[in-house]
Amino acid sequence: MTGTAADSAPGYASLPPDPISLRALAAQGLRYALVDTGDPVAFRAWLHADDRGFLQAKRTDAELEPGLHGIADRRTTGVYDDADWPIATVDSWPSPLTLPGSSAEHPRTVASWAISSVTVAATHRRRGIARALLEGELRTAAALGLPMAMLTVSESTIYGRFGFAPAAFAADWTIDTRRVRWSGPAAPGRVEFLDVADYREQLPALRDRLRLESPGEIEGWPLRWDQLVGSTDPNSERTKALRAVRYIDDAGVTRGLALYRMSGGDDDFTQHTVTVERLDAETPDADLALWRFLLELDLTVELKAELRRVDEPMRWRLGDFRAAKAAVWEHQYLRVLDVKAVFEARRYPGAGSVVFEVGDELGFAEGRWHLEVEQGEATVTKTAGMPDGVAAIALTVNELSAISLGGVSVANLVADGRITELTPGAALAADAMLRTDRAPWLSIWY
Numbered sequence: 001m002t003g004t005a006a007d008s009a010p011g012y013a014s015l016p017p018d019p020i021s022l023r024a025l026a027a028q029g030l031r032y033a034l035v036d037t038g039d040p041v042a043f044r045a046w047l048h049a050d051d052r053g054f055l056q057a058k059r060t061d062a063e064l065e066p067g068l069h070g071i072a073d074r075r076t077t078g079v080y081d082d083a084d085w086p087i088a089t090v091d092s093w094p095s096p097l098t099l100p101g102s103s104a105e106h107p108r109t110v111a112s113w114a115i116s117s118v119t120v121a122a123t124h125r126r127r128g129i130a131r132a133l134l135e136g137e138l139r140t141a142a143a144l145g146l147p148m149a150m151l152t153v154s155e156s157t158i159y160g161r162f163g164f165a166p167a168a169f170a171a172d173w174t175i176d177t178r179r180v181r182w183s184g185p186a187a188p189g190r191v192e193f194l195d196v197a198d199y200r201e202q203l204p205a206l207r208d209r210l211r212l213e214s215p216g217e218i219e220g221w222p223l224r225w226d227q228l229v230g231s232t233d234p235n236s237e238r239t240k241a242l243r244a245v246r247y248i249d250d251a252g253v254t255r256g257l258a259l260y261r262m263s264g265g266d267d268d269f270t271q272h273t274v275t276v277e278r279l280d281a282e283t284p285d286a287d288l289a290l291w292r293f294l295l296e297l298d299l300t301v302e303l304k305a306e307l308r309r310v311d312e313p314m315r316w317r318l319g320d321f322r323a324a325k326a327a328v329w330e331h332q333y334l335r336v337l338d339v340k341a342v343f344e345a346r347r348y349p350g351a352g353s354v355v356f357e358v359g360d361e362l363g364f365a366e367g368r369w370h371l372e373v374e375q376g377e378a379t380v381t382k383t384a385g386m387p388d389g390v391a392a393i394a395l396t397v398n399e400l401s402a403i404s405l406g407g408v409s410v411a412n413l414v415a416d417g418r419i420t421e422l423t424p425g426a427a428l429a430a431d432a433m434l435r436t437d438r439a440p441w442l443s444i445w446y
């Protein structure tokens with residue numbers, strides 16, 4: 001499916017709190033309730049609690065204003081004792097998650113439940129409140145018919161116990177620009193400056209096409225882009241330092257956008273750092289031309305770019321491979337809820353057949369699943385017996401979620417002991433079916 005949040009799970013924002021979690025929290029004297037985001041008093045209290053949970057400063061009413069409107073469409077939940085602010089928060093919404101085989105022309109996505117703002121007040125920690133919230137979110141997603149849950153994390157140690165695992169990775173690049181000797185032909189188009197306001201106008205449409213080319217991406221939302229260009233914080237030094245450029249191809253069409261800022265250079269004006277805030281390009285020419293522009297800026301010694309692709313093609317053009325260092329980390333966490341729906345929604349590079357014997361403590365993905373692929377399309381059947389002569393692996397829902405986008409190798413997880421081959425050579429057979437040509441990537445936080 002390709003729809004937007006609203007049409008993939010109608011009525012999601014008002015679905016009542018999960019009854020099992022409601023009872024578990026009530027047993028502790030706590031009230032688990034949806035927040036009316038149209039009520040500014042209640043929603044501000046929730047936003048304050050969210051900030052407190054994430055160790056942020058308390059915002060003024062004016063500073064809360066963008067959030068009050070920008071995330072009001074989410075299913076917003078709080079846990080209350082007798083104070084005005086909730087003692088725990090979570091919000092969630094459906095978003096299409098891009099799957100392998102997707103393109104802007106022929107999108108392949110699965111409607112997934114994005115979970116965010118998970119906080120529990122320090123006064124109420126380690127009493128099972130986060131567990132009640134998370135399990136409640138998974139049951140809510142399943143009740144809405146959403147086959148996958150997803151989140152990005154501040155701590156990587158929390159969500160494995162609920163069946164989540166990283167499926168898309170990101171890299172923070174640091175490049176010594178003095179060592180760069182750009183190689184390869186010049187792009188036929190040109191790079192030119194544009195106002196940051198124009199960049200803000202143009203970015204969503206470009207990025208919306210691009211997210212459909214990259215397994216692991218989800219929809220953006222206006223507030224995310226406002227925060228990127230700093231319009232929610234117009235007087236900050238970061239906002240004032242932002243510059244935008246675009247790549248225009250030889251037919252005059254904008255094919256790429258980049259946002260960056262300069263810092264440093266205080267003691268020696270030749271020693272600035274360029275920080276790339278975002279770079280989006282829909283052709284290889286645009287991608288390479290924008291990188292080249294940023295890497296060849298005068299008066300800089302270093303380029304930093306966080307939350308980038310692990311496999312940036314730019315690296316091969318630097319002239320000196322060791323000019324670049326990439327710190328790779330896990331970013332997009334997935335949790336399969338409906339095995340058949342997820343694995344039938346994506347495309348596959350090769351034909352074949354494999355059985356997944358899946359363990360899932362919460363039950364959603366539990367069972368033996370036979371995945372048969374022909375001409376790139378899968379049929380998934382839940383089976384009682386083990387089909388003859390078919391490659392088979394045993395794994396938990398965590399590993400199943402990790403391999404679902406094709407960016408994590410089954411063979412690697414067999415070597416690590418997380419996946420067991422039930423038939424010899426099954427890992428290789430599974431990888432041949434599942435792996436994709438480009439590393440899954442998510443370019444935003446949520």
Ligand SMILES: CC(C)(COP(=O)(O)OP(=O)(O)OC[C@H]1O[C@@H](n2cnc3c(N)ncnc32)[C@H](O)[C@@H]1OP(=O)(O)O)[C@@H](O)C(=O)NCCC(=O)NCCS
Nearest residue numbers: 053118119120125126127128129130131153154155157158
């Ligand atoms: C992280 C946080 C939500 C946990 O809430 P909590 O109510 O204390 O968690 P629970 O008591 O429900 O714990 C559930 C399980 O997670 C584990 N856990 C909780 N916090 C953890 C942490 N920070 N690191 C590792 N494990 C953690 C608990 O040990 C427990 O494990 P078990 O049930 O397998 O024994 C809370 O501490 C918090 O708000 N932290 C700051 C904001 C934040 O980091 N949010 C996460 C955003 S991604």
